[in-house]
Amino acid sequence: MKYCKKCTMPDTRPGITFDEEGVCSACRHYENRSKVDWKAREREFAALCDKYRGCNGPGGYDCAIAVSGGKDSHYQVYMLKEVYHMNPILFSVEDNFPMTEAGKHNLQNISEEFSCTIISCKPNISVQKKLMRHFFEKYGKPTWYVDRLIYTYPLHMALKFNTMLLCYGENVSFEYGGNADEETYSARDQIENGVAVGMPMEDLLIDGITEKDLSLVMAPSKEELSRLDPFYMSYFFPWNSYYNYQLA
Numbered sequence: 001m002k003y004c005k006k007c008t009m010p011d012t013r014p015g016i017t018f019d020e021e022g023v024c025s026a027c028r029h030y031e032n033r034s035k036v037d038w039k040a041r042e043r044e045f046a047a048l049c050d051k052y053r054g055c056n057g058p059g060g061y062d063c064a065i066a067v068s069g070g071k072d073s074h075y076q077v078y079m080l081k082e083v084y085h086m087n088p089i090l091f092s093v094e095d096n097f098p099m100t101e102a103g104k105h106n107l108q109n110i111s112e113e114f115s116c117t118i119i120s121c122k123p124n125i126s127v128q129k130k131l132m133r134h135f136f137e138k139y140g141k142p143t144w145y146v147d148r149l150i151y152t153y154p155l156h157m158a159l160k161f162n163t164m165l166l167c168y169g170e171n172v173s174f175e176y177g178g179n180a181d182e183e184t185y186s187a188r189d190q191i192e193n194g195v196a197v198g199m200p201m202e203d204l205l206i207d208g209i210t211e212k213d214l215s216l217v218m219a220p221s222k223e224e225l226s227r228l229d230p231f232y233m234s235y236f237f238p239w240n241s242y243y244n245y246q247l248a
């Protein structure tokens with residue numbers, strides 16, 4: 001196995017590449033941050049917000065944020081709602097497992113401190129049980145169903161709420177090494193980042209599961225996806241987990 005000379009990330013990380021000096025793509029992207037014109041990126045972000053602010057009329061939601069409830073979610077909500085005066089609706093996926101006290105507190109804190117509504121998806125537990133077992137036995141990947149929903153659910157919900165501007169935190173493939181080499185603000189291809197790719201139907205239609213049970217884990221159609229404007233906040237502002245933690 002190969003390890004990055006700087007950060008020790010192993011080459012088993014999906015999509016990671018190493019240069020001739022044995023340094024991983026994530027480390028090189030991090031070094032390149034100092035060459036980015038962050039003021040220009042910030043102006044781009046302001047223009048994007050201007051484009052959508054108030055798009056669903058006074059009082060309507062004008063953007064959406066996919067949140068888990070942690071420090072990065074706090075930062076995203078803070079930026080959009082308090083700094084850029086957007087009116088976000090928040091989407092999250094629970095997973096039918098009991099939440100820790102800290103997890104419960106964090107989600108409540110976001111809603112309360114920023115005065116936001118969160119719409120949580122409690123997945124179909126019958127399907128979840130069957131697919132967790134199937135994916136564990138066949139691929140050693142029990143959480144595929146929930147991981148996939150974390151990607152697909154906000155897309156479906158943004159379409160339903162007509163909030164085309166959909167905020168994600170960092171571009172995992174770009175920041176930590178993966179298949180994204182060109183940095184772009186758009187998260188439209190995120191669904192292909194390798195964390196929870198689509199699975200063949202024969203792996204899903206098991207134990208009496210039908211297509212009707214799966215509509216939220218299917219990606220929206222290409223036409224629907226092309227109407228959305230999903231973006232990574234890490235493109236516009238240098239991502240700093242420790243700062244986000246302090247803010248939260």
Ligand SMILES: [Zn+2]
Pocket residue numbers: 004005006007008009023024025026027
């Ligand atoms: Zn590295």
